[in-house]
Amino acid sequence: MSELKVFADNAPQQPLEHLTDKAAMAQVLARAGIRYEQWQAGQSLSEHPQQEEVIAAYRADIDRLIAAEGYQSVDVVSMVPDHPEKAAFRQKFLEEHRHSEDEVRFFVEGQGLFTLHIDDKVYEVLCTKGDLISVPANTPHWFDMGANPRFVAIRLFNNPDGWVANFTGSDIASHFNRLD
Numbered sequence: 001m002s003e004l005k006v007f008a009d010n011a012p013q014q015p016l017e018h019l020t021d022k023a024a025m026a027q028v029l030a031r032a033g034i035r036y037e038q039w040q041a042g043q044s045l046s047e048h049p050q051q052e053e054v055i056a057a058y059r060a061d062i063d064r065l066i067a068a069e070g071y072q073s074v075d076v077v078s079m080v081p082d083h084p085e086k087a088a089f090r091q092k093f094l095e096e097h098r099h100s101e102d103e104v105r106f107f108v109e110g111q112g113l114f115t116l117h118i119d120d121k122v123y124e125v126l127c128t129k130g131d132l133i134s135v136p137a138n139t140p141h142w143f144d145m146g147a148n149p150r151f152v153a154i155r156l157f158n159n160p161d162g163w164v165a166n167f168t169g170s171d172i173a174s175h176f177n178r179l180d
């Protein structure tokens with residue numbers, strides 16, 4: 001189940017808000033400048049879909065977002081619990097970082113915990129199947145896929161260099177929740 005917890009960034013013990021209603025989540029996140037919405041597949045997917053099939057299934061929503069934001073590229077990234085490098089992939093995004101472009105991810109399957117540090121608030125967004133989140137360029141954030149990650153996500157972007165994580169050097173992520 002998707003959920004949003006909002007904290008004061010100096011008080012990780014007690015959330016100020018805890019929401020599971022997706023419309024309410026979208027409203028709170030929109031006020032912080034975060035796009036959060038649900039997409040519907042335009043066609044069913046086979047059991048082990050390749051990238052082209054996944055993109056074709058969500059073509060309508062992908063094209064709508066490209067028209068709105070001008071992203072140049074689309075691809076698909078996935079992780080499975082028996083991936084030999086899962087620990088290294090998890091660690092890559094666990095500390096607070098920024099990107100030079102928007103981080104736009106749609107969850108075709110599975111889940112991931114995006115935590116956004118905006119002004120003096122921390123927004124923990126558990127995204128699940130059907131959720132789209134867009135983190136604006138240069139927003140401090142971290143991401144936890146969990147110890148046994150399982151997700152298939154569509155990425156919209158302009159330049160792969162935009163994925164480079166520019167770490168802030170803060171240890172704030174260590175004070176907040178991980179994906180169990």
Ligand SMILES: CSCCC(=O)/C(O)=C/O
Binds near residue numbers: 141
């Ligand atoms: C669903 S992939 C998310 C990992 C990533 O690209 C990133 O930068 C997380 O902060």
Ligand SMILES: [Fe+2]
Binds near residue numbers: 097098103141142143
């Ligand atoms: Fe990131």
Ligand code: NI
Binds near residue numbers: 175
């Ligand atoms: Ni600390």
